[in-house]
Amino acid sequence: xxxxxxxxxxxxxxxxxxxxxxxxxxxxxxxxxxxxxxxxxxxxxxxxxxxxxxxxxxxxxxxxxxxxxxxxxxxxxxxxxxxxxxxxxxxxxxxxxxxxxxxxxxxxxxxxxxxxxxxxxxxxxxxxxxxxxxxxxxxxxxxxxxxxxxxxxxxxxxxxxxxxxxxxxxxxxxxxxxxxxxxxxxxxxxxxxxxxxxxxxxxxxxxxxxxxxxxxxxxxxxxxxxxxxxxxxxxxxxxxxxxxxxxxxxxxxxxxxxxxxxxxxxxxxxxxxx
Numbered sequence: 283x284x285x286x287x288x289x290x291x292x293x294x295x296x297x298x299x300x301x302x303x304x305x306x307x308x309x310x311x312x313x314x315x316x317x318x319x320x321x322x323x324x325x326x327x328x329x330x331x332x333x334x335x336x337x338x339x340x341x342x343x344x345x346x347x348x349x350x351x352x353x354x355x356x357x358x359x360x361x362x363x364x365x366x367x368x369x370x371x372x373x374x375x376x377x378x379x380x381x382x383x384x385x386x387x388x389x390x391x392x393x394x395x396x397x398x399x400x401x402x403x404x405x406x407x408x409x410x411x412x413x414x415x416x417x418x419x420x421x422x423x424x425x426x427x428x429x430x431x432x433x434x435x436x437x438x439x440x441x442x443x444x445x446x447x448x449x450x451x452x453x454x455x456x457x458x459x460x461x462x463x464x465x466x467x468x469x470x471x472x473x474x475x476x477x478x479x480x481x482x483x484x485x486x487x488x489x490x491x492x493x494x495x496x497x498x499x500x501x502x503x504x505x506x507x508x509x510x511x512x513x514x515x516x517x518x519x520x521x522x523x524x525x526x527x528x529x530x531x532x533x534x535x536x537x538x539x540x541x542x543x544x545x546x547x548x549x550x551x552x553x554x555x556x
Contacts, residue, residue, distance in 0.1 A: 312374065312398035315515055318406060321376025322349035324436045324464075325529050325546075326500025327493065329355055346376065348500035352435060352464060353377035354384075359489075359550045360460040362387050365430035368454065369393065370419045370447070371437025375403025375412075381433070382412040391424075393417045420446040424454040434463040444476070448483035458555040461485055464493065466539070466546040473545045485551040494546040498539055505531045 326348030333355065353376075362385040372378045372392025382390040392414040394400050403414040417423050420443050432451050441447050451461050467473040480487055508530055516524045529535035538544035 309396045309398045312396060312402045316402055317515055320346075320511070320515070321374050321379070321406065322346050322352075323373040324349050324352045324377070325497050325535075326504060327352040327355060327464075327496050328499040328503060329496065348504055349376065350380050351500070353380050353433075356433065356435065356462050356464055356548060357381050357385050359462055359548075360431055362431060364388050366428065367391070367431045367433060368422075368424060368429045369433040369435070370422070370451075371395075371434060372403060372414060373399055373437075375399075375407045375414060377433075377435055378403070378412055378414070379407035379409060382407075382409050387411060387431075389413070391415060393419070393422070395419070420450060422450045422454050426453055427456045429454045430456055430459050432459070432461045434461065434465070436465055438463070439465050439467060444479055445483075448479060448485070452484040452553060455485075455553040457553060459553045461549070461551040461553075463549045463551070464547070466494075466497075466544055468538075468544055470543065470545055473547065480549060480551065483551070485553055488550045488552055489548075490550075491548045492545060493548050494539055494542065494544075497546050498536070501529055501536055501539075502531055 328348055328351065362381065365387045367381065367387045367390045369378050369381075369390065369392045372394045375392055378390055378392035381387065388411065390412050392400075392403060392412070394403070394414070394416060395418060397416050400414045400416045407414075415423070419438070419441050432455060434451075438444055438447055455461065465476075467476055477487075477490070508528055509525070512521055512524050512528060512530075526533045526535070529539070535544065539546060
């Protein structure tokens with residue numbers, strides 16, 4: 283397994299492999315683990331007591347509350363009611379459904395590269411103002427200046443060409459539109475490079491916040507329930523691999539996030555109003 287991980291890490295520098303790896307991973311997860319009570323793929327978020335938007339609406343799946351928080355506190359960063367929203371990398375659709383239900387956009391479109399994920403999300407979340415489509419983050423189907431808010435949660439680290447993704451976002455946003463984004467990078471240096479890409483994206487960075495500690499708190503809070511879920515859903519021979527993927531306490535993801543070598547940020551960007 284160590285050899286396999288080293289080979290995969292070596293290939294991740296190639297754009298074609300990053301696209302291939304993301305698509306295969308999420309096609310497989312949606313097809314073989316279509317659990318109706320597993321709606322989110324993000325690592326979760328626990329706000330500190332001073333955070334202004336501290337009233338999260340009740341959520342039916344208790345052990346995914348922190349993952350719902352990730353969407354809730356991101357969504358609070360821009361006006362969403364009555365807006366046209368596009369989420370790029372919508373996965374199993376839990377975040378899309380959460381925002382569509384609680385923030386009352388006119389319409390919310392969830393786009394994902396994995397066909398199986400799109401089909402699963404459609405089954406899990408039949409809401410009148412919500413739809414899911416298959417597509418590429420680097421070649422969006424939306425027309426120019428047609429979207430009020432783009433949401434991107436823990437997704438763009440896996441894209442082959444992040445600059446192309448950002449150009450596409452800038453193209454489809456209406457003047458004054460927002461990009462709300464949360465994601466990590468595998469090193470401090472890579473986060474610095476990502477910030478430079480955001481700076482030169484044609485959008486204005488309104489705010490950036492290191493939320494690593496709040497993600498770590500969520501991982502620690504849900505560790506027991508997450509491990510039980512993995513034991514119930516994943517064949518025993520794959521459980522260790524999946525624990526690493528899920529970022530449980532003690533995994534490499536968790537360790538590097540906690541020691542600061544894998545920073546996790548929240549960004550709010552806006553397109554010029556002219």
